[in-house]
Amino acid sequence: MRQATITRNTSETRIAVSVNLDGTGEYRVATGIGFLDHMLEQLARHSLIDLDVAVEGDLHIDQHHTTEDCALAIGEAISRALGERRGIMRYGHAYAPMDEALTRAAIDISGRPYLVWKLDFTQTKLGEWDTELVEHWFHSFAQTAGLTLHVENLYGRNNHHLVESAFKALARALRQAVTIDPRKAGDIPSTKGTLGG
Structure with missing residues (x-):
């Protein structure tokens, strides 16, 4: 079973995360940041990865530690x-439209963390979530998941739609990349013979 549970406790956050890569997109999410919860629900539902996330963070300071540590733990x-990583497709890509907005994501489960981010906002908050933290979530997630991740908004105006299309594009790309290739189910998809560390 491709499942894992992570507990991450620091002086800034207390986090418990469980994932099942072969799930049905079920989720239980509570980060203390409503808009982030909404995005993680989208991530689970559209990737078909079951996701259980519970975060107690120092939100009385700001949302930075909760956002960052949540992403690190999920990754x-x-x-x-x-x-x-035996048998995985490894690569995934997706376009996700959200009304007037269109965003694409491409990932390689390479073990070489890297984020290319091409998405700008015209407002500083979505709900109570600082929009500058959206990129930071993706960066932190790519770091610990070991992803080369490219996210680019092609067009759009509504900031809610821009973020939601980015999370949905990531979800669909991730769903593709973690899928087991039935023709190579026992093989590591790399000529080096290893992915990640």
């Missing part, structure tokens, strides 16, 4: 659930 859980 680490996905990386652990992938194990040696």
Whole structure:
């Protein structure tokens, strides 16, 4: 079973995350940041990765630590659930329209964390979530999940739609990349013989 549970406790946050890569998109999410919860629900539903996230963060200071540590824990859980990455498709890409907005995401489960981010906002908050933290969430997630991740908004105006289309594009690309290729189910998809660390 491709599942993992991560507990991350610091002086800034207390986090418990569980994932099941072969799930049905079920979720239980409570970060203390409503808009982030909404985006993580989209991530689970559209990737078909079951996701359980519970965060107690120092929101009395700001949302930075909660956003960052949440992403780090989810990425680490996905990386652990992938194990040696045997048989995975490895690559994934998706376009996600959200009304007037269109965003694409492309990922490589390479073990080489890297984020290319091409998405700008015209407002500073969505609900209570600072929009500058959206990119930081994606960056932190890519770091511990071991992803090369490219996210680009092609067009759009509504900031809610821009963020939601980015999370949905990531979800669909991730769903594709973690899928087991029936023709190579026992093989690591790399000429080096290893992915990740």
